[in-house]
Structures are given as structure tokens and as C-alpha cells.
Amino acid sequence: MINETYRAMLGAKNVIRELSEYATARGKEIGYENVYDFSLGNPSVPVPEAFTEKMIGLLKTGDTMSLHGYTPTLGNAHFKERVAASLNKKYGMHYEAKHIFPTTGAAGAVAHAVRAVSAPGDEIIVIAPFFSEYKPYVEGAGCVMRIVAADTDSFQIDFELLEKAIGKKTAAVLINTPNNPSGVVFSKETLKELARILTKKSEECGHNLFLITDEPYRDILFDKKEAPYVSSFYPHTLSCYSYAKSMSIPGERLGYVAVQPDCEAADEIVPMCGQISRGLGHNCPPSIIMQAVADICDETSDLSVYETNMNIIYDTVTALGLSCVRPGGTFYIFPKAPEEDAVAFCKKATEYDLILVPSDGFGVKGFFRMAYCVDTKKVERAMPVLRRFITEVYG
Amino acid sequence: MINETYRAMLGAKNVIRELSEYATARGKEIGYENVYDFSLGNPSVPVPEAFTEKMIGLLKTGDTMSLHGYTPTLGNAHFKERVAASLNKKYGMHYEAKHIFPTTGAAGAVAHAVRAVSAPGDEIIVIAPFFSEYKPYVEGAGCVMRIVAADTDSFQIDFELLEKAIGKKTAAVLINTPNNPSGVVFSKETLKELARILTKKSEECGHNLFLITDEPYRDILFDKKEAPYVSSFYPHTLSCYSYAKSMSIPGERLGYVAVQPDCEAADEIVPMCGQISRGLGHNCPPSIIMQAVADICDETSDLSVYETNMNIIYDTVTALGLSCVRPGGTFYIFPKAPEEDAVAFCKKATEYDLILVPSDGFGVKGFFRMAYCVDTKKVERAMPVLRRFITEVYG
Numbered sequence: 001m002i003n004e005t006y007r008a009m010l011g012a013k014n015v016i017r018e019l020s021e022y023a024t025a026r027g028k029e030i031g032y033e034n035v036y037d038f039s040l041g042n043p044s045v046p047v048p049e050a051f052t053e054k055m056i057g058l059l060k061t062g063d064t065m066s067l068h069g070y071t072p073t074l075g076n077a078h079f080k081e082r083v084a085a086s087l088n089k090k091y092g093m094h095y096e097a098k099h100i101f102p103t104t105g106a107a108g109a110v111a112h113a114v115r116a117v118s119a120p121g122d123e124i125i126v127i128a129p130f131f132s133e134y135k136p137y138v139e140g141a142g143c144v145m146r147i148v149a150a151d152t153d154s155f156q157i158d159f160e161l162l163e164k165a166i167g168k169k170t171a172a173v174l175i176n177t178p179n180n181p182s183g184v185v186f187s188k189e190t191l192k193e194l195a196r197i198l199t200k201k202s203e204e205c206g207h208n209l210f211l212i213t214d215e216p217y218r219d220i221l222f223d224k225k226e227a228p229y230v231s232s233f234y235p236h237t238l239s240c241y242s243y244a245k246s247m248s249i250p251g252e253r254l255g256y257v258a259v260q261p262d263c264e265a266a267d268e269i270v271p272m273c274g275q276i277s278r279g280l281g282h283n284c285p286p287s288i289i290m291q292a293v294a295d296i297c298d299e300t301s302d303l304s305v306y307e308t309n310m311n312i313i314y315d316t317v318t319a320l321g322l323s324c325v326r327p328g329g330t331f332y333i334f335p336k337a338p339e340e341d342a343v344a345f346c347k348k349a350t351e352y353d354l355i356l357v358p359s360d361g362f363g364v365k366g367f368f369r370m371a372y373c374v375d376t377k378k379v380e381r382a383m384p385v386l387r388r389f390i391t392e393v394y395g
Numbered sequence: 396m397i398n399e400t401y402r403a404m405l406g407a408k409n410v411i412r413e414l415s416e417y418a419t420a421r422g423k424e425i426g427y428e429n430v431y432d433f434s435l436g437n438p439s440v441p442v443p444e445a446f447t448e449k450m451i452g453l454l455k456t457g458d459t460m461s462l463h464g465y466t467p468t469l470g471n472a473h474f475k476e477r478v479a480a481s482l483n484k485k486y487g488m489h490y491e492a493k494h495i496f497p498t499t500g501a502a503g504a505v506a507h508a509v510r511a512v513s514a515p516g517d518e519i520i521v522i523a524p525f526f527s528e529y530k531p532y533v534e535g536a537g538c539v540m541r542i543v544a545a546d547t548d549s550f551q552i553d554f555e556l557l558e559k560a561i562g563k564k565t566a567a568v569l570i571n572t573p574n575n576p577s578g579v580v581f582s583k584e585t586l587k588e589l590a591r592i593l594t595k596k597s598e599e600c601g602h603n604l605f606l607i608t609d610e611p612y613r614d615i616l617f618d619k620k621e622a623p624y625v626s627s628f629y630p631h632t633l634s635c636y637s638y639a640k641s642m643s644i645p646g647e648r649l650g651y652v653a654v655q656p657d658c659e660a661a662d663e664i665v666p667m668c669g670q671i672s673r674g675l676g677h678n679c680p681p682s683i684i685m686q687a688v689a690d691i692c693d694e695t696s697d698l699s700v701y702e703t704n705m706n707i708i709y710d711t712v713t714a715l716g717l718s719c720v721r722p723g724g725t726f727y728i729f730p731k732a733p734e735e736d737a738v739a740f741c742k743k744a745t746e747y748d749l750i751l752v753p754s755d756g757f758g759v760k761g762f763f764r765m766a767y768c769v770d771t772k773k774v775e776r777a778m779p780v781l782r783r784f785i786t787e788v789y790g
Contacts, residue, residue, distance in 0.1 A: 001443060001512065001514065001516055001517075001602050001603070002511070002512060002659060002660045002663070002664075002667075003511055003512065003513060003667065004508060005514070006407075006510065006511065006569050006667040007660070007663060007667055009667075009670040010667065010670065011665060017468075034712075036573060040465075042460075042464050043464070044460070046459045046460065047459040047463055048455075050753055052454050052457075052459065055449055055454050056455070058455075058583050059447050059450050059451050060451070060564070062441075062447075064441045064442040064447065064643065065438070065439070065643070067437070067646075068643060068644040068645070068646050068647050069437050069643075069645060069646050070435075070437050070646050071646050073412075090782045099594065103676070104499065104676070104677065104678065105678060106513075107676040107677075107678045108676040108678070109676070110676060111674075111675060111676025112676070115398060115401065116397070116398055116401065117396065117398065118396070118398060119396065119398055119399070119400070122396070133790045136673035136674045137673075137674065137676060139674060140673070140674025140675060141674075156608060171396055177443070199716070205741070207396050208396070210691065234640060235756065236620060248460065248463060249463040250463070250464060250465045251462075251463050251464050251465050251466050251679070251681065251682045251683070252463050252682050252683060253499075253678065253679065253680070263658075264397060265397045265402070268397070268402060269397075271405050272401040272402055272404070272405065275404040276401055278528060278531035278532075278535070279506075279508060279531045279534060279535025280535060280676070280677070281448070281498070281500075281502040281503040281504070281507070281532060281535070281675070281676045282503070282675070282676070282677065283499065283500060283503070283648065284646070284648065285648070285681075286646065286647045286649060286680075286681040287646025287647055288646070289681060315752045320777065336605075345626075385543025388709065
């Protein structure tokens with residue numbers, strides 16, 4: 001029989017997708033250059049040239065069997081070694097290849113990580129604002145997603161609320177830093193306090209609480225800052241990464257889970273992910289992409305445009321009097337809307353051909369997200385329109 | 396907490412993988428050319444040149460954002476259109492793009508198809524011998540796999556047993572033709588009778604029984620025969636395909652679910668697969684592979700070597716007096732072992748450096764599988780060894 005659960009999901013609205021589709025339709029009417037579409041997080045800068053060169057080089061070697069053949073169940077060995085070496089050099093860690101499980105993007109990584117450290121019925125805690133797909137990842141594992149309300153002053157973590165949320169059924173806390181949608185990077189102090197609470201609560205619970213950290217924006221940082229590396233603060237950490245944003249290859253589906261070497265069952269989690277994969281029909285990310293990225297895994301696209309765009313928007317929204325935490329990375333910004341109902345606000349914005357995403361789907365009310373992976377000239381052209389909208393409607 | 400179900404799976408032995416690892420280790424001792432390894436179904440012929448050319452061509456266009464960017468949730472539109480057109484031309488069907496859901500190989504396809512037409516607790520019927528990964532696909536969806544014992548005379552379907560197996564809890568029947576491990580192609584008569592029984596039983600059950608057909612070997616056919624197209628026999632059919640074997644690109648993870656246009660909820664199943672994907676962290680097969688295959692989806696590698704190899708082995712095993720159904724396709728053959736205990740038989744074979752897979756994992760006792768995606772010269776060299784083994788041990 002047709003699965004009625006999935007069928008029922010067809011009726012549910014995906015706000016971001018609807019906005020994006022509206023933008024496309026409106027673009028056909030008035031020209032897409034006249035629609036200020038800040039809805040989608042699709043990278044807007046070309047891939048590193050080294051990636052393209054590497055791909056063409058591999059294709060020209062002609063050994064198509066080793067290039068396109070099945071990869072080992074637990075991933076291409078060379079890719080795993082290179083990732084471990086890169087993390088060790090960059091963050092002073094001591095990963096080995098056996099701690100790296102290659103996945104189809106960060107989505108695949110989080111889906112595996114949640115299953116590895118939970119049983120159906122367990123609770124996974126997320127901190128608002130959170131990426132809206134966490135709900136299907138958590139529920140797909142048979143778990144319950146428990147939301148800790150946002151600290152809207154800083155978009156760090158409200159630890160009082162977190163402590164209250166952790167209970168007997170908690171299996172893991174799932175965080176996202178640099179954060180989509182807020183653009184905020186969790187500080188060293190935040191991560192230290194998070195580790196302290198997880199350690200304390202693990203003792204109270206009688207079992208280790210895991211930390212799953214989703215970090216696809218780890219390499220998009222502003223103000224020449226380095227982001228603290230989450231896994232260096234707490235041993236029982238599974239770090240989920242994707243090359244989608246740093247190399248602008250979201251469609252090629254390459255990421256990984258990196259299991260902290262001091263984690264409980266550190267040597268078992270990657271083989272367990274291999275078993276999880278079988279039931280999901282996942283079976284490794286694409287072979288040629290793993291092989292191409294292996295040797296150039298520290299390369300990134302020219303990501304500087306995102307900082308340029310962030311500064312333009314941040315200056316405009318703050319000048320307009322909107323409260324806004326300055327993003328430390330990503331290509332998102334998350335200002336406070338000038339009215340409580342963010343959905344109503346974003347709807348009014350569309351009348352100015354401004355496509356903004358209301359915060360409700362991210363677990364917070366009264367804010368809006370702008371994804372500025374958009375040509376800088378368009379960002380510049382959008383600012384007078386944003387100014388006109390805010391002053392005319394809310395002035 | 397560490398998931399104990401997946402952890403417990405680490406102890407379980409994967410016979411095929413163990414044999415393959417043994418072959419690799421033995422190869423290091425005596426030279427891999429001296430190990431007659433028939434364990435793994437990894438294609439042994441190069442990819443079509445058109446695939447490599449198309450890949451390089453795409454990489455050289457330089458529009459990296461449309462090449463490597465996110466694909467739409469339900470897959471690349473051009474790929475879907477081309478697949479539908481190809482199936483319509485080849486099999487006289489009337490698919491539209493909306494009936495095609497691109498997946499990461501046939502594994503992803505079956506994992507989605509099972510979830511779309513079942514609810515947790517339902518039964519999925521498989522016909523022995525069956526591909527051993529069906530168990531994790533079915534159990535991953537929360538369903539129970541029910542096995543219909545093999546018709547070992549023909550490796551078609553024992554319909555009496557099938558009729559008995561179908562009950563109130565049956566959601567779907569999952570078949571695999573051309574079949575791994577038997578190499579047998581289900582005949583027109585078999586598919587007609589299967590459709591008749593499914594139609595009759597659907598009426599009795601009060602709901603439509605679905606047919607999921609796993610067809611990665613659909614294009615590897617022998618004796619110049621055409622395989623009957625399963626979906627043309629029964630409307631409520633989800634056909635799962637992969638380019639892994641026909642184009643020798645198993646590592647690139649590209650396949651699809653094709654929903655028969657006359658199927659119940661035909662227009663809803665692909666969008667439902669999109670929802671299923673969210674929970675699995677699946678999110679589309681790789682973008683460049685979809686784009687490369689779209690225009691050349693009717694190309695195949697030079698598959699003739701598999702027929703050459705099949706004939707050599709078939710002639711040898713039948714001359715040795717082993718009972719064997721002649722394969723109609725694939726790169727597998729499934730002779731009867733000369734003793735009841737196939738595991739013991741295959742163990743003895745390793746003493747002759749012959750790596751054969753016992754039938755037990757495929758749901759049948761007393762047979763063995765040989766995967767002849769192997770260089771023909773090696774197949775030829777292996778035959779005297781096989782002869783010596785059988786005559787010395789069982790003569």
C-alpha cells in the first residue's frame with residue numbers, strides 16, 4: 001500500500017522552496033535580474049580550478065575501472081587518509097583514516113551520525129535557530145527532536161535552557177556552527193561551556209552524551225578569524241562536513257563524518273556507519289569526486305565575495321535600525337524583522353520583489369534570513385529597494 | 396548511546412567480502428594472476444568512450460555553477476526526460492519525466508521504492524535466490540522480508556509457494572531479473588503469471604499489491620535475446636535500474652526508480668521519494684554524472700565479454716556433470732555444488748585457489764555463484780583448475 005506518512009508530507013509546504021519558486025516565476029515576468037532573490041543557499045562562486053583540472057586529469061588517465069568502479073564499503077582509502085591528515089594539520093588533531101566515513105554531503109553525514117549514537121525513541125537536542133532539515137534527519141532515525149530556544153541576543157547557546165532539556169532520553173546534542181541561518185560562529189567560550197555541561201550531564205545520565213556538529217560552512221569565515229574546531233573541545237564528538245560550500249560542489253554530494261579519536265567506540269563508529277548505509281541504500285559518495293577532492297582537499301573557491309556581500313547587507317540593515325548579530329561566517333544573515341510576524345513581513349517584502357525567508361522554519365519567531373550567495377552587484381542594487389521597503393512600510 | 400543494533404552487526408560475517416579479502420591476501424602471496432577470484436560483481440570492462448568524452452566536455456564548458464550546483468529535489472529535469480524517452484522507445488511504454496526518480500544506484504532505488512509502497516511492519520516478499528542486500532533494504536524500511544523458496548529446476552518462480560506467501564500484511568513483491576546470483580531472466584510466461592496472481596491477490600487483499608523490480612543487469616543479455624520488460628506486464632510496478640553494470644560505473648552511484656504510468660498514485664510516488672530522501676540524507680545522485688549520462692543513456696560498455704565468459708564456464712561445469720541452468724544474462728552463473736554443503740564445497744575450492752561463493756546467502760542451499768566479470772584469459776586458465784578440483788575431490 002502507498003505509504004500514507006510520506007504521502008501526507010506532500011501537502012506540507014516548504015516555505016523556502018515556495019519562495020524560490022515564486023522568485024523564478026516572478027523572474028519570468030519582470031526579468032530575473034529585477035528579482036532580489038535571497039532565498040536559496042546555493043553557492044554563487046565557481047569551483048576551484050584545481051578541482052576541474054583534477055577531474056579532467058583523472059578522466060584522461062583512462063583506467064576507468066579503478067576510477068569508476070565500486071569503492072570499498074567504508075570509502076576510498078586515499079581520500080580518508082588525506083582528510084585525516086588535513087584535519088590534523090589544521091586543527092592539531094590526531095585522526096586516522098579509520099575515523100573518517102565519506103558520505104553524500106553533510107546530509108548523509110548527519111543522517112549516519114544520528115543513527116550511530118541513538119536508538120529509536122531517543123531524543124536529539126537541537127539549538128534554535130537550526131537548519132530546517134534536522135527534523136527529517138532526526139525523525140528518519142526514529143528519534144525525537146527536542147528544541148532548545150534561541151538566545152536571540154547573541155545566537156550562541158542559552159545554557160540554562162540546554163541543561164533543562166537534557167534528560168534520561170537524550171542521546172546527543174546536534175549543533176551547527178558556523179550557523180545556518182544566523183551566520184554566527186560558536187565562540188571558544190560557548191564550546192567550552194557546552195563541553196562542561198555535556199561532561200557533567202553524561203555523569204548524571206550514566207552514559208556518554210554525544211555531540212554531533214554539522215559544519216559545512218567551516219571554511220567560510222569573516223574578519224580574518226579562525227573558527228574554534230568543535231571536536232577539540234569534547235571527546236564524544238562526530239563532526240559532519242561537506243565540500244558543498246567551500247568548493248561550490250553541492251550537487252556532487254561529497255562530505256564525511258569525522259569521529260573524534262578519543263570518542264567512545266571511536267574505532268567502531270565508522271564500520272557501524274557502513275552497516276547503517278546498507279539499510280539506507282547510501283553506499284558511498286561518487287568515486288571520481290572522492291578521488292578528485294582527495295589531493296586538493298584544502299583548496300577552496302574564492303570565498304571572499306561572501307564577506308563583501310555580508311558587509312554591504314549588515315551596514316544597510318543596521319543603518320535601518322534593524323537589530324542584527326554580525327555574522328562570523330557562512331553566507332547568511334539573520335536580522336530581526338520590524339514586526340513580530342516574520343511570515344507577514346516576508347510576504348510584504350515580495351511586493352518589492354525582495355525574496356526573504358521568515359525565521360519560523362528555523363525554530364525562531366520574528367527574524368528573517370537572507371542568503372547572500374548572490375552577485376555583489378545585485379546585492380548593491382537590492383539595498384535601496386530594501387531601504388524603500390522598510391521606510392515605506394515600517395517608517 | 397552507541398546504537399547496539401548496528402554495533403552487533405559488526406560481528407556478523409559477510410561471506411562474499413571475506414572471500415574477496417581472502418583472495419586479495421592470497422594474491423599477495425602467490426600473485427593475484429594465480430588466484431581465480433570469481434567472488435565480486437565489479438564490472439571488468441571499460442566505460443563507454445562516450446561517457447568519458449561527455450564528462451570532459453562538461454568540465455570544459457566552465458559553467459561550474461550549473462554543472463556542480465544543487466540539482467532539483469526530484470532530480471535533473473533533462474536526465475529524467477531522456478530516461479523516460481529511452482524507456483518509451485525501447486519498451487513501448489509511456490513514461491513522462493515525472494515518473495522518473497534519480498537515485499544513488501539501484502541500492503538507493505530499491506531503498507526508496509520499498510518505503511514508498513509499504514508501512515513499517517508490512518511484509519515484502521522476495522523470491523529465492525535473491526540479492527543478499529535485500530534484507531537490509533527491507534528491514535531498513537521497518538518491514539519484514541518473507542522468502543519464497545527457489546524453483547531450483549529453472550530459477551523462475553514457484554507460483555504455488557508465492558500464492559501461499561501472499562497475505563494481509565503483504566505490501567509488495569520484490570524481484571530481480573536478470574537475476575543475481577542465477578543469471579536467469581524471468582520469461583514472458585513467468586511475468587504474465589506473476590501479474591495474474593498479483594491482480595487476483597490484490598482483489599482478495601482489498602488493496603493493490605506492488606511489484607518492485609530490481610533490474611541493474613537489464614542490458615546484459617545473451618543469445619541475442621531481448622528480456623521482457625517487467626513493468627509492461629503489471630501496472631503497479633516500480634522499476635529500479637542502475638548504470639553500474641551497463642556502463643561500468645558502479646562507483647559513481649547513478650540509477651533511478653521508474654514508476655509505471657498506470658500505477659496507483661503514479662503522479663505521487665516520485666514526490667514521495669523526494670520526501671523519503673530527506674530522512675535518509677540521500678538528496679540526489681551526483682550532478683555531473685546525471686548530466687553526462689543524460690545524453691548517452693542508451694550507450695553501454697562492450698558487454699560481449701560476459702557472454703564469452705559465460706559460455707566457457709557453462710560448457711565446463713556441464714561437462715563436469717554439474718547441474719546448471721544456462722544464464723540468460725548478467726555476469727553470474729549458479730551451478731549445483733557436487734555436495735549438499737555449499738559452504739564446505741567453496742572452502743575446499745579455495746585450496747585450489749578458486750574463489751567461489753556459496754549459495755546460502757542468496758536464500759538457497761547447495762549451489763555456488765561464480766561472478767565472471769573477469770578477464771577471459773583468466774577464465775580460460777581457471778577451467779583446468781576447476782576440472783582438477785571437481786575430479787580430484789568429487790570424482
